[in-house]
Amino acid sequence: MHTDSAAEPLDRAMPRRLGSLRLRLTLAVPLLTAAIVAAFEWSGGGHAVWLVLLLSAAQLLLIELWLLRPLRQLAAGCEAMESAPVPLTPGEAAPVAGLALELDRIGHAMRRARGSLWQQDQDARELRRELAQQRTLLEQAHAALEANQRELASLARIDALTGLTNPRAFDETLRREFKRAQRQRGLLAVAVLDLDNFKQFNLAHGTAAGDAALQRVAALLNERFKRDTDVVARLGGEEFVALLPGFGMAEAQGVLESLRDELRELRLPDGVGSLTLSVGLAAASPAHPYLSAQALLQAADEALYIAKHAGRDRLSLAA
Numbered sequence: 001m002h003t004d005s006a007a008e009p010l011d012r013a014m015p016r017r018l019g020s021l022r023l024r025l026t027l028a029v030p031l032l033t034a035a036i037v038a039a040f041e042w043s044g045g046g047h048a049v050w051l052v053l054l055l056s057a058a059q060l061l062l063i064e065l066w067l068l069r070p071l072r073q074l075a076a077g078c079e080a081m082e083s084a085p086v087p088l089t090p091g092e093a094a095p096v097a098g099l100a101l102e103l104d105r106i107g108h109a110m111r112r113a114r115g116s117l118w119q120q121d122q123d124a125r126e127l128r129r130e131l132a133q134q135r136t137l138l139e140q141a142h143a144a145l146e147a148n149q150r151e152l153a154s155l156a157r158i159d160a161l162t163g164l165t166n167p168r169a170f171d172e173t174l175r176r177e178f179k180r181a182q183r184q185r186g187l188l189a190v191a192v193l194d195l196d197n198f199k200q201f202n203l204a205h206g207t208a209a210g211d212a213a214l215q216r217v218a219a220l221l222n223e224r225f226k227r228d229t230d231v232v233a234r235l236g237g238e239e240f241v242a243l244l245p246g247f248g249m250a251e252a253q254g255v256l257e258s259l260r261d262e263l264r265e266l267r268l269p270d271g272v273g274s275l276t277l278s279v280g281l282a283a284a285s286p287a288h289p290y291l292s293a294q295a296l297l298q299a300a301d302e303a304l305y306i307a308k309h310a311g312r313d314r315l316s317l318a319a
């Protein structure tokens with residue numbers, strides 16, 4: 001066996017060495033056997049027995065050197081690869097000769113490859129875990145964003161102080177209900193309600209008391225106009241509006257007069273006096289149509305103006 005073959009790539013060295021073994025078996029051993037037979041015949045059955053014995057011994061020696069020893073080394077290499085932990089660095093490798101050394105190197109390379117695959121598998125698992133965490137965080141952020149958007153949308157439609165519908169949302173509803181009433185030839189009443197002398201109320205009791213009063217009035221409006229189709233909004237300051245689908249002038253007037261009475265009796269927080277209300281009312285019907293939702297609201301607003309100028313604390317009907 002040649003030890004300089006350590007530098008040769010293993011995939012080429014292995015077949016070459018096995019081929020060499022096969023050659024020795026097929027050529028050298030039969031030749032020696034033939035020589036032994038020839039010597040035996042030449043000796044004439046016993047005159048040169050020593051030569052036959054010598055050739056037989058040489059054959060046995062060659063078989064031992066060329067065949068059995070390499071095979072033993074091969075077996076030893078295989079056993080070493082299976083059982084003994086082979087050091088990872090070539091410098092630490094035990095000196096194993098020839099084919100066994102090559103087998104040892106193959107085993108060593110395979111173990112390194114297996115170690116590298118295992119490491120890659122671990123890395124992939126870690127990466128998957130991180131990806132799952134990132135996805136969870138992303139989903140949480142998405143949910144928070146949606147909640148914020150919902151809150152913003154709701155803030156955009158609701159008056160912060162009273163919780164009533166705000167003017168923008170009211171405008172949309174008014175247009176929708178007006179078209180519906182037109183389509184169905186139904187009734188639609190709109191009342192604009194304004195607290196009287198609220199500036200003085202604020203001055204007398206303070207802005208906080210004014211805020212509390214506005215909230216109390218809003219709650220009362222919600223209680224009085226609570227059909228599914230009723231909408232109450234705060235237009236701004238101390239001004240409110242009620243949209244009453246299905247109500248004509250007479251029904252709306254009855255409800256609003258009751259409301260004004262209730263408001264006068266309303267117990268305000270901290271017992272800070274009382275409030276009165278001026279109301280302008282307009283109602284659209286097939287007999288009294290309006291050109292647009294805006295025209296209907298304006299008519300109610302003009303009626304409120306008349307109520308204020310007539311002395312406040314009253315309800316005025318649009319012409």
Ligand SMILES: Nc1nc2c(ncn2[C@@H]2O[C@H](COP(=O)(O)OP(=O)(O)OP(=O)(O)O)[C@@H](O)[C@H]2O)c(=O)[nH]1
Nearest residue numbers: 194195196197198199200202207208210211237238
């Ligand atoms: N406390 C409080 N006051 C408000 C709010 N918004 C508007 N106001 C006050 O409401 C008052 C409205 O005054 P005006 O427009 O003169 O109306 P008024 O005093 O009620 O007089 P008339 O409407 O003519 O009866 C002002 O003093 C505003 O500062 C609010 O959110 N909270």
